[in-house]
Amino acid sequence: xxxxxxxxxxxxxxxxxxxxxxxxxxxxxxxxxxxxxxxxxxxxxxxxxxxxxxxxxxxxxxxxxxxxxxxxxxxxxxxxxxxxxxxxxxxxxxxxxxxxxxxxxxxxxxxxxxxxxxxxxxxxxxxxxxxxxxxxxxxxxxxxxxxxxxxxxxxxxxxxxxxxxxxxxxxxxxxxxxxxx
Amino acid sequence: xxxxxxxxxxxxxxxxxxxxxxxxxxxxxxxxxxxxxxxxxxxxxxxxxxxxxxxxxxxxxxxxxxxxxxxxxxxxxxxxxxxxxxxxxxxxxxxxxxxxxxxxxxxxxxxxxxxxxxxxxxxxxxxxxxxxxxxxxxxxxxxxxxxxxxxxxxxxxxxxxxxxxxxxxxxxxxxxxxxxxxxxxxxxxxxxxxxxxxxxxxxxxxxxxxxxxxxxxxxxxxxxxxxxxxxxxxxxxxxxxxxxxxxxxxxxxxxxxxxxxxxxxxxxxxxxxxxxxxxxxx
Numbered sequence: 001x002x003x004x005x006x007x008x009x010x011x012x013x014x015x016x017x018x019x020x021x022x023x024x025x026x027x028x029x030x031x032x033x034x035x036x037x038x039x040x041x042x043x044x045x046x047x048x049x050x051x052x053x054x055x056x057x058x059x060x061x062x063x064x065x066x067x068x069x070x071x072x073x074x075x076x077x078x079x080x081x082x083x084x085x086x087x088x089x090x091x092x093x094x095x096x097x098x099x100x101x102x103x104x105x106x107x108x109x110x111x112x113x114x115x116x117x118x119x120x121x122x123x124x125x126x127x128x129x130x131x132x133x134x135x136x137x138x139x140x141x142x143x144x145x146x147x148x149x150x151x152x153x154x155x156x157x158x159x160x161x162x163x164x165x166x167x168x169x170x171x172x173x174x175x176x177x178x179x180x181x
Numbered sequence: 182x183x184x185x186x187x188x189x190x191x192x193x194x195x196x197x198x199x200x201x202x203x204x205x206x207x208x209x210x211x212x213x214x215x216x217x218x219x220x221x222x223x224x225x226x227x228x229x230x231x232x233x234x235x236x237x238x239x240x241x242x243x244x245x246x247x248x249x250x251x252x253x254x255x256x257x258x259x260x261x262x263x264x265x266x267x268x269x270x271x272x273x274x275x276x277x278x279x280x281x282x283x284x285x286x287x288x289x290x291x292x293x294x295x296x297x298x299x300x301x302x303x304x305x306x307x308x309x310x311x312x313x314x315x316x317x318x319x320x321x322x323x324x325x326x327x328x329x330x331x332x333x334x335x336x337x338x339x340x341x342x343x344x345x346x347x348x349x350x351x352x353x354x355x356x357x358x359x360x361x362x363x364x365x366x367x368x369x370x371x372x373x374x375x376x377x378x379x380x381x382x383x384x385x386x387x388x389x390x391x392x393x394x395x396x397x398x399x400x401x402x403x404x405x406x407x408x409x410x411x412x413x414x415x416x417x418x419x420x421x422x423x424x425x426x427x428x429x430x431x432x433x434x435x436x437x438x439x440x441x442x443x444x445x446x447x448x449x450x451x452x453x454x455x456x457x458x459x460x461x462x463x
Binding site for chain 1: 251258262263266334337338339341342345349352353
């Protein structure tokens with residue numbers, strides 16, 4: 001399956017045939033072991049599921065290159081599909097097109113906030129080249145506890161690759177922010 | 182690094198609690214489509230993969246030793262990203278010789294590594310590690326930005342993934358160069374010394390090897406990156422009120438497998454467990 005629209009937002013590239021869609025719905029139950037409220041469908045990590053007469057082929061894309069949770073997610077997809085009675089299940093990791101937080105579903109973002117993690121704000125903007133210049137346009141990150149926009153970054157690298165550490169200056173609580181990639 | 186990744190659930194049954202010898206199982210395919218590297222492309226992938234692997238190993242040593250907890254986490258995360266790049270690149274390099282990424286990482290000796298001398302320079306104090314990160318992450322950002330347009334689909338895919346992560350790495354090191362330079366007299370002295378100590382190794386990064394002539398359109402010519410690198414770091418050094426160091430140029434030779442005295446010790450530590458227990462997994 002070729003992903004043509006990288007800013008697809010809400011819509012997941014669900015398969016169109018019934019057999020593949022059924023397997024997709026099984027695979028989509030797998031959650032991120034580090035953020036158990038998010039399924040791999042919410043994250044945009046589940047890219048395709050294809051059922052043929054005697055096999056299932058699943059494609060995942062890693063969030064960060066070195067993310068250790070990928071191995072767990074891959075194993076969980078195998079387990080959940082096998083438990084559902086599928087045989088000859090194969091799971092492939094595909095790098096291209098590269099994962100971006102733009103693929104996270106709106107439902108996923110809402111679940112993140114409820115879980116206490118600020119969801120990514122704005123779109124991924126990897127510049128072509130040039131210096132780490134003076135123009136770093138950033139949208140304010142909203143505190144998931146009190147919704148204040150009066151927050152500041154404490155550390156760019158947080159408890160996992162995908163998060164940074166913020167502090168709310170109103171309710172004074174520290175919180176994780178799922179940073180834009 | 183994980184080995185023995187297989188797509189057959191039955192093979193997973195004994196994964197936990199047993200040491201199994203399984204060094205020949207290929208890791209999961211990372212890229213769409215059939216893609217075996219040619220020997221030249223594999224050599225180029227080794228260049229980039231070894232740079233990432235050695236630097237990641239160095240950064241891992243900071244965990245529990247950085248000036249503050251946030252830096253333990255930051256340097257650990259940067260290292261983790263680099264391990265990811267190394268895995269993809271070494272996996273691809275291995276397709277030319279039927280070797281796994283783990284085989285290449287753990288069972289080659291010093292002369293077979295193709296990494297640059299700058300990545301094997303000791304961590305030193307925090308300023309030395311930051312200076313090394315500053316130089317290397319700015320270089321890698323320019324490299325991967327251009328490698329995205331490679332005629333080789335696998336290299337292009339790896340680069341497109343890596344450039345987004347390296348963008349965060351160069352931001353991290355830039356912020357620290359500025360902070361150290363404008364911190365205390367002591368922090369300024371240290372970052373200035375560190376830049377001077379690391380600068381002799383910058384030249385090697387941008388040297389062209391004959392291999393590059395055979396990979397036109399596939400690899401990025403190192404010398405072509407120097408102007409963009411200079412343009413990128415100049416405003417940071419200006420804001421930090423630090424001079425671009427001048428002085429001698431180190432001999433280099435990493436791409437030909439000629440290394441300094443530091444690499445062998447680093448490899449000994451990185452490889453000892455695998456070599457003591459060949460094929461073990463848990």
